[in-house]
Amino acid sequence: MREQGYESITTELKWVCDKSHHSAVGQSFFFIGSVVGTVIFGNLSDRIGRLPALLLATLAGASGDFLTSFVYGFPLFAFSRFVSGLSTDTMYYLMYILVFEYLSPKRRTFGLNIILAFFYCFGLMTSPWLAIWIGNWRHYLWLASLPALGVLAYPLFICESAQWLLTKKRYERAVQCLKWVAKFNGRQVEDSVFDEFVKYYREKGNEELKLTSDEDTFMGMFRTPHLRRCTLSLLLKSVIITLSYDVINRNMEGLGTSPFKLFSYTSINYLPAGWTILLLQNNIGRKGMACGALLVGGIITTVTGFLIAFLDPKENALLLAVMIGLGRYGVTVSYDAEIQYAAEIIPTSVRGRALSNIHVVGLASNSLVFYVIYLAKFYKPLPSIFISCLMFVGAGLCLTLPETLNRKLPENLAEAEIFVKPGQCFSLCPKREKISSTTI
Template identity: 80%
Template sequence: MDFDRVLEKCGNFGRFQFVILILYGYTNILSSLHYFSQTLITFTPEHWCSHDDLMGLSAEDLRSIYSNVSHSSCTPLQGVINGTGIPADSSEICQDWIFERESGYESLTTELKWVCDKSHQPAVGQSFFFLGSVVGTITFGFLSDHIGRLPAMLMATLSGATGDFMTSFVHTLPWFAFSRFVSGLSTDTMYYLMYILVFEYLSPKRRTFGLNIILAVFYCFGLMTSPWAAIWIGNWRRYLWLASLPALGVLVYPLLICESAQWLLTKKKYDEAVACLKRVAKFNGRQVEDSVFDEFVKHYREKMNQQAQVNKQRDTFLGMFRTPRLRRFTLTLLLKSVIITLSYDVINRNMEGLGTSPFKLFSLTSSVYLPAGFAILLLQNRIGRKGMACGALFVGGIITAVTGFLIAFLDPKENAILLACMVALGRFGSTVSYDAEIQYAAEIIPTSVRGQAVSNIHVVGLASSSLAFYVIYLAQYYKPLPSIFISCLMFFGAALCLSLPETLHKKLPESLADGEVFAMNESCFYFPCFYKRRDGLTKHADLKSEP
């Protein structure tokens, strides 16, 4: 008797699953506050070099005075004559600035004056943030497969919150870089470890609904409210307190849920796995006989013994490269993660210069996370995981290319609403691609290495995020170039998906041996929706041919 059958007897969509989904939603709120905090705290508003003659003037007056001055943000004035600014000697540099703050919001760049010759310093913090994410994803992914999903997730969440809290007290670049490194340790790690935990306790038929709708609702809530929370609080330091202190709530998780029973089975901790399943059954109000658990343990003991005789090597992530099919799947997932994560970051972080407030644009376009979740819910179980991943990337590529050309040829201030709609569509496509990829990868990877493999695939994608700023910089040469580049990547990613197996309605692999023979002899163009229709037509024809 395998795990799925025992979980069904214990309840695979009952009260226990409801609680774990709520906690998953709470983790999504923490993740959204944490991941985009770097963008909100380093927002740089329009600014001008300060001068006594400029005190008390409106932003329109300042723009008019500086209209004949190039690089108005960093060019000091000698004075103002007849409403026109007279640039000072080129040897002089700005010592102070006038900022057009968004609703009075004090960001890190406005408080510490990290502009002009210091404008690179927030980017240094960003680079250390992603460096920390690489280290953290590898570290906590390794720990999740050795000490368990739950403790690794708690450690990751608290380390990220500690980094955000430390950042709120810094005043110098070295301490800022260090605190952002610590903060980056948990970037997405806390999310995907909780994702794996929920994934393993949910009914296969309910995974798409539970995982994607909860993600859409709670992550969307966090993204839409965080910019307004930052403006309401009015200061980047206090905003980081808001983003970090709620992470202490994860300390109650062990009291409400238990460790992954599937992970315990791969570590041959059969008694602990049975204890977890009995806890699930009790929580769900189910009565399961001891003989069921005895048969369950016997099944896995025999399975582990058989695998040990065939392959005495322990399952590891590197083991996925030893056999041809798993090696191809793994390399494809790694490359697809790079494409999707880079596309996601470029589209989601490029919010300035589009004719409206970046805070408002970020918040309003974040609403697409909800319909993106419903799109996955409605389509993924119909067209299959591969069809969803391939289709989302292909459609997202088209939307991104069109958006880039509109940005290039339209005046942002006169077409702010249209550009906001196109940005929202771009975020919708990238979000569907990103969220669909997570579940697809988790289903292809065997249980024995799922935590470490998902983390390693994820870390490669996160490492590619450091290239996002260089991709955006391509606009200096030709405005739609970043969008064209990203759309080409998305088209390539859509083609890559064809080489992966379909996982819908299939028993997922538990070991590397299972993974190597998973979906053997399946066509690259196998999509369940087409085959289901073909089977239906065949049965209909057979019925008509009967006398």
């Protein structure tokens, strides 16, 4: 059956009756690919650099989509979906980290969230209409894979992360990148400033080498008590937010309108979600933003669940669409606030690996999405009630994490252990901390 004139792979290849499971199995391979890709490219980003890992991840995903468009049988379909899944979310996380590590604390919230508020929102809103306009899944995948070729030009316009280069003691290359950025921004910086900068980090690196010769790893985050507690909280929060995000975004059918149109219309929530973070996060702090978003999102989700259960979808299509949009708004604010919050807590030396591993744990919760949605068979508001309870637990977990606003962020595990000590937790009031001019 076609939806809005769009011919899907299920329709074209007649994957019905005894073959109806092919699409679901293919999506399972896509999920496996996303887990494998997140781990591989996350580790690569800390070993070979953010930029090379980003290029490889993006090209892998595009290759998978392009290959999928030529399949006519299930085995090749499963393989191509696995390849395509390698870059899912990974290329987003790697670009996020690269931008994050170049922005000053003052501009970080604006720079990161304005991209999501406009460009990501635009992509989500237009992609369903492009699918309807193109009308065929093969042609749609061709169109979707072509823009990825643009990453080949990234090295001409984007520098490697200077922060990552400093953790690898590649000081000269870090200075080259910073000089290029200064030139692009029209700023004149004396060579003596860079000399002092390199001297500071050389001395700091030598001191750290005397204390320990071990390289920082993700597992090292579990060796010390305060950092271990913080890491476990981040892992559990990732499960809660990812599961909530996916359940709310996927539960689009049976609501009185086309899933294509409903997805497009409710995607506009990314615009106010981005602006909400821009207006509030630097004032109430990362912890207050993350905690408040989960709390409010949980309340909205509960109300929406009961409205869907007791109102006629056809007669109240507009009201339900608005409430679903508000639900997506709440969970989107939570999701976006969580990414920046986690990135600021995790030290530079393991940021790529740690964020990817935390994300993988969150992705694992995807296997529960359809079971949560299935709870509606027993009591229609039950999925919303379940997700709301999880979001309230997530809000409580935020209280166990340190505030990062106006504080110098950790660059290694030793600094992170001090950064997350209990005295910095269980408070929603941001503290001001003087940041040295020699740090970036």
